[in-house]
Amino acid sequence: MNTAQVIPFQKPPQPKQEAGKSMYSDKFVQGYVMSSRLYRKEVWPFLSDAARNVYEQLENWINGQLKETDHISHRQIQGGELKGSNKLSSATVSSGLKELIWFEVVTVIEKNNRIGNKYRINEVSLVEYFEQFSALEIKALRFSNESASISEALQLVKRQPISNESASASGSGASIDIPLDSLEFKKRTSSVDNSETEIFNDSVEYHEDNKNLYSLRELAGVYTIQTDLADQAKRINPKLDDSKILSELKNFAQWSTSREKTTAQGWMNYWIYRIQKLSTTKAKSSKPKSKGLSDAQLNYFVSELCNYQSFKSKHSNVGESQKAFETRISSNIRKPEYADTYGPYLHELGFVVDLGASL
Structure with a gap:
């Protein structure tokens, strides 16, 4: 019987894997x-x-x-x-x-x-958290800077004593009373406010029916935003002259480039808050003895600066840990000679503050 010849097939060459390189x-x-x-x-x-x-x-x-x-x-x-x-x-x-x-x-x-x-x-789910607490409550916890994570924050809330009033007013039995952003807003569980109450009388409405999101530059192509913002500034502070308003508008436009898109009403709210802060700062600076920035405010600025990449790349030292970096900046920011160095970075982050005048 004849034996069939075995025909060898050459295996195609495999690409060489580089050292230290994952197969994925x-x-x-x-x-x-x-x-x-x-x-x-x-x-x-x-x-x-x-x-x-x-x-x-x-x-x-x-x-x-x-x-x-x-x-x-x-x-x-x-x-x-x-x-x-x-x-x-x-x-x-x-x-x-x-x-x-x-x-x-x-x-x-x-x-x-x-x-x-x-x-x-990480593979996680946020559904359970938002079923237990409202979005506003969770936002308040996140911006309070009192916890490193949502699970830690909710554990703190659950350990807080609950008064009879809050227990009867809240279906979940949990009461959160934590500052929201820098506005020191505190959420209270209470009966529904009447929309005609006094606090809404002076509210400014600006194209609130338009829910589209815009950058400030895009909004300028839709509405007469520059004129509208200038007019609103005059209403808030009639003492502001045109040159000062124009200067603030330019600063506002620069600040807007680092912000997320928002509604026309959102941009107007930003502007109103900015002008109100400007007026408040000016009034305080006219007093012979003005109170400087608190430690809490300075510590907040330090945290923001040390996590701002443009600042970190120029002012952190080789091999320096984040904690050591923040400690050094915390010490420096309290010295007047660093006001001109750190001030511009705070302005880039959207803070209206004069470090030199506050120290």
Whole structure:
């Protein structure tokens, strides 16, 4: 019987794997990383636009199934590598990262002030939190700066003693009384206010029926925003002259470039708050003995500055930890000679403050 000849087939050469390179690397560099269904259904609906945009950018940098990134800087998270492509502002990246970390959607697994941090994307759900507490209550907790995460914040709330009044007024039995942003707003569980009450008499309505979101530049192409803002400034403070108002409008326009899009009413609210703060600051500075910034205010400024990438890249030292960096800046910011150095960065972040006059 004849034996069949065995024909050898040569195995095609396999691409050589580079040393230290993950077998998944090419897939993540050249392919598409799909967000998990859990994130899309139970996290995304509760996040701000800033947090959503930052999450998408972080997805571009994860390597492997653990969804961890290499060291990435704020500038890399901003994107915009391709000519003409959109780029997130530094303020958007800082705000988005803070929100994602507080909600425990993202964890910082390694810190490095020079080359950026390492992050891990977590598979979590936010549904339970928003079922227990209202969005306003959770926002108040997040901006109170009294806790590092949402789970820690809610544990603190649950340990607080509950009075009979708050227990009867709130169906959940939990009462939150924490400052909201820098306005020291406190949420009270009370009966519904009558919309005709005195506090609404002087409210300014500006195209509130238009719910479209605009940048300030885009809004200027829709309404006579410059004239409208100038007129509103005159109503708030008739002593402001045209040159001062124009100067504030230019500062406001520059400040707006780092803000998220909002409604026409939202931009008017920003402007009113700015002019009111300007008038208050001017009135205080006219007094012979003005009270300087409190430690709490200075500490808040230090926290914002030390997490602002433009500031960190110029003022942090090689090998310096974040804690040591913040301690050094906290000491410096209380010295008048640093007012001109740190003041412009605070203005970029949207703060209307004169460090030199406040120290």
